[in-house]
Amino acid sequence: MLRTVDISTSDLDDYRAAVPRAAVDVESALAAVVPVCDAVRDRGEEALREFSERFDHCLPEHLRVPVEQLDAALADLDPDLRASFEESVRRRRAVCEAAERETSSDVIEVAEGAHVTQRLVPVDRVGLYVPGGLAPLASSVIMNVVPAQVAGVGLIAVASPPQADFGGLPHPNILALCRLLGVDEVYAVGGAQAIAMFAHGVPGLCRRVDLVTGPGNIYVVAAKRHLRGIVGIDSEAGPTEIAILADETADPRFVAADLMSQAEHDPMAAAVLVTDSPALAAAVEEALDPMVDATLHADRIRTSLSSQQSGIVLVRDLEQGLAVVDAYAAEHLEIQTRDAAKVAARVHNAGAIFVGSWAPVSLGDYSAGSTHVLPTGGAAHHSSGLSVRSFMRAVHVIDYTRQALLALxxxxxxFALAENLPGHANAVAVRRMS
Structure with missing residues (x-):
């Protein structure tokens, strides 16, 4: 009944292809899903109702279930089944809370003889991408390699675009940092092709990886999206962005310099000042002109600062300013206000928060000790920057005695029968009856 695959005599670099697994044709599914997603985007609830009839063969009275219906469902629930639900919730919560307290390496006894351990396991092999376009970001080598090494990743590969000025090699600073960090698998490959190389592997050149991390241009981001599922990715990072929440106590030269520093990355970079002080706004604009004129990448910076993604947002007070920056969820957020630490503590959504006049984003880009691989485009609402945990997986180890299973x-x-899965129930019943 079960197909046997004998790989006992095999000696492969990668065993994934030898292990039975169902084929999943994402591309054909995508062709059907995209029109549905577009219709929901364009027509909202009308489309949702249409698809309910077409696919589910019924039309709900309410797309959002009323609270009264939830209450009624709970009231009508079989008491024994409810007890099963509650016990499952209790045990799951106990494990989650232990992990939240960072004691996840401990054995959690959810009942006598019933143990669950959350074991953190590093990814086996990662491919780290280091940009080399407008700015050869050697700092990204540090930001990618160090957390991977601390996590315990055994095999690390780096790819960075070849540079004509350096004989077709990546920038020397990138190569030097790789060597300094003990990484000797480095590829002179850039753009989408580098991500594809990591995801698929290239026979005789590069083994496929389990995870790809690192920032890049729109083509790198597009490749990550296309190949996600074949390979793990850290994020789909877009152009860099800075938001500064400032009041009248801020030094306009500092604010201007910090806005300019991120605009220097890319003409598409975003630089936003949020302030309740029109006087500060005017002073910042006045300080920017001579500062930009005096720098190397003046044209690039002016394009960024004058484009629709950048600007100054005047707010009525600090409360409104906090609401604005929380909604924006900047990759980098600076707080240059009176009592900056207290204000920063109230921010919920940001990739990284820089507190006060003496913590510019440039510090975080290089040597603060924090990561500069951060969520962009509002993704800080739900995502975090690259960290040691980004290179680790949580594996649950479940160890129950006979008595512990029988008690449950x-x-x-x-529970299984309530889900119409009698085979699940039988897997327990045969043990109970043995």
Missing amino acids: AEGVER
């Missing part, structure tokens, strides 16, 4: 068996069987 009827509840598990009841």
Whole structure:
């Protein structure tokens, strides 16, 4: 009944292809899904109702279930089944709370003889991308390699675009940092092709990886999206962005310099000042002109600062300013206000927060000790910057004695039957009856 695959005599670099796995044709599914997503985007609830009829063969009275219906469902729930639900919730919560306290390496006893351990395991092999276009970001070598090494990743490969000025090699600073960090698998490959190389592997050149991390241009981002699922990715990072929340106590030269520093990255970079002080806004604009004129990449900076993604947002007070920056969820957020630390503590959404006049984003880009691989485009609402945990996976190890299973068996069987999965229930029942 079960197909046997004998790989006992095999000695492969990669065993994934030898292990049975269902084929998933994402591309054909995508062709059907994209029109649905577009219709929901364009027509909202009308489309949702249309698709309910077409796919689910019914039309709900309410797309959002009323609270009264939720209350009624709970009231009508079989008491024994409810007990099964509650016990499952309790045990899951106990494990999650232990992980939240960073004691996840401990064995969690959810009941006598019933143990769950959350073991953190590093990714086996990663491909780290280091940009080399408008700015050869050697600092990205540090930001990618160090957390991967601390996580315990055994095999690390780096790719960076070849440079005509350096004989077709990546920038020397990038190569030097790789060597300094003990990374000797480095590729002179850039753009989407580098991501594809990591994801698929190239026979005789590069073994496929499990995870790709690192910033890049729109083509790198597009490749990550296309190949996601074949390979793990850190994020789909877009152009860099800075937001500064400042009041009248801020030094306009500092604010101007910090806005300019991020605009220097890319004509598409975003630089936003949020302030309740018209006087500060005017002073910042006055300080910017001579500062930009005097710098190397003046044209690039002016394009960024004058484009629709950048600007000054005047707010009525600091409360409104906080609401604005929380909604914006900047990759980099500077707080240059009175009592900056207290204000920063109230921010919920940002990739990284820089507190006060003496913590510019440039510090974080290089040597603060923090990461500069951060969520962009509002993704800080739900995502974090690259960290040691980005290179680790949580594996649950479940160890129950016979008595521990038997104490829970009827509840598990009841739960399984409620989901119309009698085979699940039987897997427990055969043990209970043995």
